Amino acid sequence: xxxxxxxxxxxxxxxPQLLGWLAATQPDAVCLQELKVEDAEFPLAEIEAAGxxxxxxxxxxxxxxxxLSRSAPADxxxxxxxxxxxxxxxxxxxxxxxxxxxxxxxxxxxxxxxKYAYKLRWFAALRDxxxxxxxxxxxxxxxGDYNVAPEDRDVHDPKQWEGQVHVSEPERAAWRALVAxxxxxxxxxxxxPEKSFSWWDYRMLGFRRNAGLRIDQILVSPGLAxxxxxxxxxxxxxxLERPSDHAPVVATFS
DNA sequence: ATGGCTACGATCCGTAGA
Numbered sequence: 117x118x119x120x121x122x123x124x125x126x127x128x129x130x131x132p133q134l135l136g137w138l139a140a141t142q143p144d145a146v147c148l149q150e151l152k153v154e155d156a157e158f159p160l161a162e163i164e165a166a167g168x169x170x171x172x173x174x175x176x177x178x179x180x181x182x183x184l185s186r187s188a189p190a191d192x193x194x195x196x197x198x199x200x201x202x203x204x205x206x207x208x209x210x211x212x213x214x215x216x217x218x219x220x221x222x223x224x225x226x227x228x229x230x231k232y233a234y235k236l237r238w239f240a241a242l243r244d245x246x247x248x249x250x251x252x253x254x255x256x257x258x259x260g261d262y263n264v265a266p267e268d269r270d271v272h273d274p275k276q277w278e279g280q281v282h283v284s285e286p287e288r289a290a291w292r293a294l295v296a297x298x299x300x301x302x303x304x305x306x307x308x309p310e311k312s313f314s315w316w317d318y319r320m321l322g323f324r325r326n327a328g329l330r331i332d333q334i335l336v337s338p339g340l341a342x343x344x345x346x347x348x349x350x351x352x353x354x355x356l357e358r359p360s361d362h363a364p365v366v367a368t369f370s
Numbered sequence: 371a372t373g374g375c376t377a378c379g380a381t382c383c384g385t386a387g388a
Contacts, residue, residue: 125377126376126377126378128377129376129377150377150387152377176378176379177377177385178385178387223386223387223388225386263387281388282388315388317375317388318374318375319374319375320373320374320375321374322375329388331388361375361376
């Protein structure tokens with residue numbers, strides 16, 4: 117099984133790239149973030165024509181998440197049950213026996229801001245939710261844009277980023293609280309090139325300078341980690357004209 | 371020099387992202 121996550125930054129703009137990437141990569145399931153469309157505008161016909169089913173939870177302008185899959189998604193749940201949130205950031209579905217949780221974690225804007233406080237509250241609710249999912253499913257993949265670079269090696273310039281949003285200690289502690297549940301960062305189960313990132317700023321020639329962050333991750337339960345045979349970042353779509361600022365992350369399972 | 375891009379929904383600038 118091949119599972120991917122990709123923050124497409126507008127599915128409307130990125131649809132041709134998404135369809136080309138699906139055909140080239142042939143994933144069994146894909147978590148998408150930042151759709152930026154209401155459900156009525158979701159390009160379901162094009163996705164289905166490409167051979168995928170889709171579950172989605174969208175909104176106008178901001179956020180929005182989807183799970184595409186070759187086989188039918190079951191037990192679809194949108195949002196974090198019990199956590200009131202207007203933002204469409206979370207979608208879960210069971211695909212081929214794997215509980216797939218698609219995540220678009222809050223950005224946080226700036227340390228100390230209202231959005232930062234929301235980000236930390238949101239992560240606490242996510243931890244409780246994933247704890248429940250792990251209790252009821254042995255095969256869990258929580259894949260998405262976490263908006264946290266967990267370690268300094270996930271940051272192109274740790275000095276420049278020190279203390280900033282995405283790397284601040286409370287955010288990293290919130291991320292590690294997920295790992296403390298037993299989840300594993302699939303990317304770090306394997307030898308990886310140095311300076312591997314999944315997001316690069318559109319400005320300042322970020323991609324060309326490899327000035328990026330590794331903020332997109334696929335966290336897996338112990339049972340799924342045993343089956344994990346690889347995890348890579350696919351930089352090819354980031355090189356196209358009019359790319360998303362994020363690259364897809366792809367994990368494979370036996 | 372602290373911005374520099376992109377998407378969106380509103381107009382010809384503001385909000386948000388990371």
